[in-house]
Amino acid sequence: MKKPWLSSNECSVPDCAFKTNDVSEALAIALLTNHGLAHQSAPVVMAAPAQAPTLQGPKLDRPRVDVGVSIEEWNVFLRRWEVFCTGSGIGAAQAPFQLFQCAEPELGDSLLKANPTVASGTLPDLIAAMRSLAVIPITTCVLCTELLQLRQERDETFRAFTARVRGRAETCAYAAVCECGKAVDYTDHIIRDVLINGIYDSDIRRKVLSTSDILNKPVNDVVALVENKEMARNALPSLALSAMSSFQRLRRGPQVSSTPTPGPADKARMASCPECRGTFNVFTEGSRGWNTKLHQLCIDCYRARRRKRRQQPLASSQQAAMELEPISQNASFQPSSRPGRRRGSHVDSPVILEHHIFSKGEWRRARTRDHPRAQITISVDRSGGLCGGPVGQGFFIVVIKNNN
Structure with missing residues (x-):
């Protein structure tokens, strides 16, 4: 009997170590075919879990910059710009256009006048151009001097x-x-x-x-x-304040309790008004608490009496000012018709006084009795030697003569 032909075959797929042993040709073909099915089947991929939708936060406010800012304000603007870029997801390609929109109209117009294509350039070039136009140049020595002079408020x-x-x-x-x-x-x-x-x-x-x-x-x-x-x-308060507070407490003595509140019977107590014959509550509660003394009149009669008392002193004071109180009047001097006078001359005409009173918010001329008049004589003594003064120094001598 003739033996079948035996052979060993390997898998043709790269990096595959499968190999058949010495078997017959028909069996090797069957094994290789079965092994090829393993390479043809796609690997099972596990489905990724569904991710929850991310909620976007509120829109960030764009930082603004204008001309005339200090270097300190410019540094704050750059930091706000970095936060805005990170929070808004601005990439490197859109950063120059977004930064140009941060400039105020005056600064943006100056940038376009200086370089029309400034927004199309790189981000560092745009930052340098904006800083040159926006920041007020100040020498470093001045900034150092201002720093050393800072004090806590x-x-x-x-x-x-x-x-x-x-x-x-x-x-x-x-x-x-x-x-x-x-x-x-x-x-x-x-x-x-x-x-x-x-x-x-x-x-x-x-x-x-x-x-x-x-x-x-x-x-x-x-x-x-x-x-x-x-x-x-x-x-902790300071020692001086504590000592002062304790001293004031000892000086004032024990605090008196607030006004006691009347009982229900006192609150409901009524009385008859002697003027209008109406009834009113003897105890009432106001902004400062309950009254300690009994009310004698109703509220309407009390207000009418108080208003009447206020009007009587006002009328009496005006009448006294017109008739009996010359002290409250304002006297205005009328100068003599002769502006100049010689040394040693005397003025015989007395000074005329015009009387005014303050009534109803203004000064008014009053028709009152004549003011007591006096003749005044003023002379200058230049003889010197008075009161031990030097020779040649003048002294005024006033002589008052009563015509009454």
Whole structure:
């Protein structure tokens, strides 16, 4: 009997290690066909779980910039621009166009006049062009001088003062190049010195200066130290205020309780008005509480009587001013018809007085009795020697003659 032909065959798919053993040709074909089905079947891909739809936040406000801003305001604008780009998802291709829309009309017109294609360029070129037109140029020495003169305001928190100092210090370019060629930034050292020097409370500044290694502490540690002392100061009053308050309490004595509230029977108590014969409540509650004394009249009669009492003194005072009170009158002097007078001459005509009173919000001329008149003689004595004065010094001598 003749033996069948045996052979071993390999899979034709690359990187496949399948191989048939020494089997007959028919069996090898069947094994390779069955193995090929494994390569033809697509791998099962697990479906990804459905993602929940992301909710978009509210639209961000676009930062604005105009001409005439300081370098500190420009730095704040750049930081707002970075936040706006990140929150709005603005890419690098759309960034120049979006940045140009942040310019106010005056700044945008200036940019287009200087360079019509400024919005089509790169983002750094547009930022440089906007800064050259928007920022007011100030020398660094002036900025450093203003920084060293900053002081904490009375009602300003120390953290707000720190933010103001840090924003100004960033514009002063406190940097230097070391001998080794490395750039050194000492802005934090200047900020710490300005903060310590600008503390408003002298007691807190004295305590901070007495702290050991205060110049070696970071700025955040200095801020935390001052804030803790401010909180302690605000929580506990000063000794002077406490002593004054205790002194006032001892001086005033025990506080008297408020007006006692009448009972239900007193609240309902009624009386008859002697003028209008009407009934009224004896006790009433006003803005200052219940009355302590009994009401004698009803509210309408009380107001009428008070109004009548106010009108009587007014009429009597006006009549007294017209007739019996010359002191309340204003006298105006009428000068003599002769403007000049010689030395040693006398004026015989008396001074005429015109009388006025203040009535109904204005000054009015009053017809009253004549004011008592007196003849006044004024002379100048230049003989000198009076009261030990030097020779040649004049003295006025006034002689009053009563014609009555």
